[in-house]
Amino acid sequence: FRTLDGVEVAGRRVLVRADLNVPMHDGKISDLTRIERLSPTIRELSAKGARVVVCSHFDRPKGKRVAEMSLAPMAAALGQVLGRKVHFAEDCIGLPAQQVIDTLADGDVAVLENTRFHSGEEKNDPAFAADLAKLADIFVNDAFSAAHRAHASTEGVAHLLPAYAGRLMQAELEALTAALEHPQRPVAAIVGGAKVSTKLELLGNLVGKVDVLIIGGAMANTFLAASGLGVGKSLQEAEMHDTARAILAKARAAGCEILLPVDAVTAIAFKPNPPTQTVPVTAVPDDAMILDVGPQTVALLTARLAGLKTLVWNGPLGAFETPPFDAATVTLAKAVAQATDAGTLRSVAGGGDTVAALRQAGVAERMSYVSTAGGAFLEWLEGKTLPGVAALSA
Ligand code: 3PG
Secondary structure (H helix, E strand, O other), rough: OOOOOOOOOOEEEEEOOOOOOOOEEEEEEEOHHHHHHHHHHHHHHHHOOOOOEOOOOOOOOOOOOOHHOOHHHHHHHHHHHHHHEEEEEEEOHHHHHHHHHOOOOOEEEEEEOOHHHOOHHHHOHHHHHHHHHHOOOEEEEEOOHHHHOOOOOHHHHHOOOOOEEOOHHHHHHHHHHHHHOOOOOOOOEOOOOOOOOOHHHHHHHHHHOOEEEEEEEHHHHHHEEEEEEEEOOOOOOOHHHOOOOOOOHHHHHHEEEEEEEOEEEEEOOOOOOOOEEEEEEOOOOOEEEEEEEEHHHHHHHHHHHHHHHHEEEEEEEEEEEEEOOHHHHHHHHHHHHHHOOOOOOEEEEEEHHHHHHHOOOOOOOHEEEEOOOOOHHHHOOOOOHHHHHHHHOO
């Protein structure tokens, strides 16, 4: 892919595809991370004299104008983060967009209204992509987290204008490539979360790439049950047992070591701070649910960190939103942060739940790299080509 290095942008109109799909609560942005991580690209383009035109989707308005899904609050937040005026256009194509862009001086920044207010966006309609392309001279994609969508503003428009990766896109691609395509070995992945079924392709791809695969979360229950252990009333997918066994066999053949929990924290009821019992995975009571991996598992995993050079983390080890079932994830996250601080481990994390868990542990800033992506990070781990990324190299 082409970066912004050496690109002449002064006086040119630069359409930047950002991911302003930020968490909102009661009409207020609750987390500015994506806007902060976008800001270096906008600052650089603006400092070089570009007329910066930012476009993005927000939420899923399904081709209709939905007032609550306007990008106006994101435009205001971007202005605050940048410490400068950010203009706003009430449509992302046509006259409303054109008129705002025409008023921009070199270095000015504008945000266009939600691209998903037009059905052509998700259909990757060439006519809609052409309408976007008309607004600019250069296209910069800085939305790695939306690059798994082959939409007009992520894919289509990249073929109609000279297209470059923004600095955040570049950082994401460099970090993920270094972690998984050319890692310093041994490389391990931690995969957690509820279901084997949603992470099937990811597990299948990772066993061919990493030296050690650590499986946690409720999906570990499926693996334990598939290996013939009783998991009581734990969340698990009985119909995935054959698949789980096939993944274990594939791992053995590929020389990938799979680490499953050896002990578990269980409870009879899933609620905050219930009475709990910590048991070996060979002795889970029939009436109990596994809600976190146990301290012995955490100790084993922590000891293994010492021998690792690279770690990719996606998915919490337990039901981390409900205390005390965040304990294993928090303890291991702190150990990962320590190994990262010590310079012995390169740690890369991604996915909404994972980043929330790392924040809860207070160590998100201490990872080598935290991706802004959710779905796109998963598809990258699945080994898929992301259309928004591919279009930058075409
Ligand atoms: C995300 O938040 O993962 C991206 O912005 C993609 O959003 P989408 O799942 O609505 O396409």
